Amino acid sequence: MTHALSARQLAALLPGLDGARPVYRRLFEAIGALILDGRVALHVRLPAERGLATALGLSRPTVTACYALLREHGYARSRQGSGTWTALPEEAVPHGVGRVLPAPEAAIDLARAAPGLPPHVLEDALTRVAPQLAAFTRGSGYHPYGLPGLRAAVADRFTRRGLPTVPEQVLITSGAQHALSLVIGLLTAPGDRVLVENPSYPNALEAVRRARLRPVPVPVSERGWDVEAVEAAFRRAAPRLALLTPDFQNPTGLLMPEEDRARVARAARARDTRLVIDETMTDLALDCPPPVPFAALARSHGAAGVITVGSMSKTHWGGLRIGWLRASARLVTELAGQRIATDLGGSVLDQLLAQALLDGDGDGDGLLLGQVEALRGQRAALVDALTEHFPRWTWRLPPGGLSLWVDLGAPVATALAEGVLERGVRIESGVCFATDPGVFENRLRIPYTMPPALLREAVRRMADTVAEGLRVPSATRRPRLVV
Numbered sequence: 001m002t003h004a005l006s007a008r009q010l011a012a013l014l015p016g017l018d019g020a021r022p023v024y025r026r027l028f029e030a031i032g033a034l035i036l037d038g039r040v041a042l043h044v045r046l047p048a049e050r051g052l053a054t055a056l057g058l059s060r061p062t063v064t065a066c067y068a069l070l071r072e073h074g075y076a077r078s079r080q081g082s083g084t085w086t087a088l089p090e091e092a093v094p095h096g097v098g099r100v101l102p103a104p105e106a107a108i109d110l111a112r113a114a115p116g117l118p119p120h121v122l123e124d125a126l127t128r129v130a131p132q133l134a135a136f137t138r139g140s141g142y143h144p145y146g147l148p149g150l151r152a153a154v155a156d157r158f159t160r161r162g163l164p165t166v167p168e169q170v171l172i173t174s175g176a177q178h179a180l181s182l183v184i185g186l187l188t189a190p191g192d193r194v195l196v197e198n199p200s201y202p203n204a205l206e207a208v209r210r211a212r213l214r215p216v217p218v219p220v221s222e223r224g225w226d227v228e229a230v231e232a233a234f235r236r237a238a239p240r241l242a243l244l245t246p247d248f249q250n251p252t253g254l255l256m257p258e259e260d261r262a263r264v265a266r267a268a269r270a271r272d273t274r275l276v277i278d279e280t281m282t283d284l285a286l287d288c289p290p291p292v293p294f295a296a297l298a299r300s301h302g303a304a305g306v307i308t309v310g311s312m313s314k315t316h317w318g319g320l321r322i323g324w325l326r327a328s329a330r331l332v333t334e335l336a337g338q339r340i341a342t343d344l345g346g347s348v349l350d351q352l353l354a355q356a357l358l359d360g361d362g363d364g365d366g367l368l369l370g371q372v373e374a375l376r377g378q379r380a381a382l383v384d385a386l387t388e389h390f391p392r393w394t395w396r397l398p399p400g401g402l403s404l405w406v407d408l409g410a411p412v413a414t415a416l417a418e419g420v421l422e423r424g425v426r427i428e429s430g431v432c433f434a435t436d437p438g439v440f441e442n443r444l445r446i447p448y449t450m451p452p453a454l455l456r457e458a459v460r461r462m463a464d465t466v467a468e469g470l471r472v473p474s475a476t477r478r479p480r481l482v483v
Helices: 007-013 023-036 049-056 060-072 119-136 148-160 176-187 202-210 227-237 258-270 294-300 329-340 348-359 363-389 413-421 452-468
Strands: 076-079 083-086 170-173 193-198 214-221 241-244 274-278 307-311 323-326 403-407 443-447
Touching: 007 049, 023 060, 049 060, 060 076, 060 083, 119 348, 148 170, 148 323, 148 348, 170 176, 170 329, 176 202, 176 241, 176 274, 176 307, 176 323, 176 329, 193 202, 193 227, 202 214, 214 227, 227 258, 241 258, 258 274, 258 294, 274 294, 363 403, 363 452, 413 443, 413 452
Parallel strands: 193 214, 193 241, 241 274, 274 307
Antiparallel strands: 076 083, 170 323, 307 323, 403 443
């Protein structure tokens, strides 16, 4: 499948070339930065030298010299008769992912973007659901669709947000990742193409790889989704599924504008591609109203068959393994059948607790409001600490979600993650969120889900690590658990 970048598209991505001379070196640095930051994908054919020179108002020899530098430094490969293609230098691709993790209690864990649950909230919910649990023990305990009361609560939640839903359209799952795995297992076959964001949630990418699907990455930059690239990917690849997180995207925290949603919905409809929309972050609106469900807008643009995935892990507690998906009643029935092969149903106790938190006597709304308010304060503390210790690092303040997507200004993220681990801080480099190895080596996802004092301490330890110098990461593999 050929993917070419036009001269107009590349010119639109490039910053101004005024200032440092020579211009060909400035152009080389700018294109290399776009590749390293994932805004220009790997294995993409660059525009012809003459065309790019015209688009940029430069001489052809200037572009020729730039392309020569790209090849010399490993950011491009040329094929006789087929043009110049983007690549990464070998030294930019980490060959190992570190050492064995320390005991969890020994580290400030910034690899897991998920909040804790106040103990009293869980205690109160347990008190309320204990009598209900006793009643359920008279039955088998198997509920492959989920408990009726919880399905109704989730359906009501969608309806209140602007997407009319009945319980038959809801399947309760063991988290959002379980929901995604069920969808992939039922609706795809090895070799199918699946559109994914780049960067994206690592566990979603891993599910795509394990199913032996072919990811079709589309860039998400600090300016948002490249909707032209999304539309082109639909036309070019006709993917079976498209996995998108339009509400406070993980890891960038971006919110997709309504006009972009409409264009994506129309492009998906034109290629009969099912949209799988991850809404695990949708309630975490810190600086804006909570967004209307993507499926409601998509329906108005004729895109049927949108599958919406949600979870309580990011809004309440990851230890409460409760997620859901919303789809047509027919598809929910088929997915429940898929589920029975591996999982006869979720924990009744967890589902009763989830229902109590969502709709009981208003505690669900009260807890969520408290979580959002706490996140605002923690985000401010993290921003202040980073500004103090790393004035050259940059980021865009996200309107919601759980983390900052920080640009370190140099491809040192893996080395920093390795070094700070020795100081008791666990964090993963941006490479973990990339569809291709080595991309986003200049990025860190830094969650603000911990108390301000711990966030400030983590940043201080990062500063101490950088001050002592960063070493090349070891080749020993360590397990990753990024949420």
